[in-house]
Amino acid sequence: MKLQVIQDGQGKNTGVFIPINDWEILTQRYKDLKNLVSTEPPPKKKLSELAGTLSVETAEAMLNQVEESRSAWEERLKKQF
Known part of the structure; x- marks a missing residue:
């Protein structure tokens, strides 16, 4: 599994990127993972918001x-x- 750590402008770790193939293997093995993560994009906001x-x-x-x-x-x- 080749994970990539995502950092902000100050070098602080802010997230992890998991390749989709690895994600699918993990979610097959650990069914509860899919319940923790929403892969749906957040609703779009109006410019006024x-x-x-x-x-x-x-x-x-x-x-x-x-x-x-x-x-x-x-x-x-x-x-x-």
């Missing part, structure tokens, strides 16, 4: 990245024309 879920810090960091990218793009354009 996501309002306010982004932290101010993350929003500012994203905005700064966009502004830096835009400035770099504009500088490259000036050099081309």
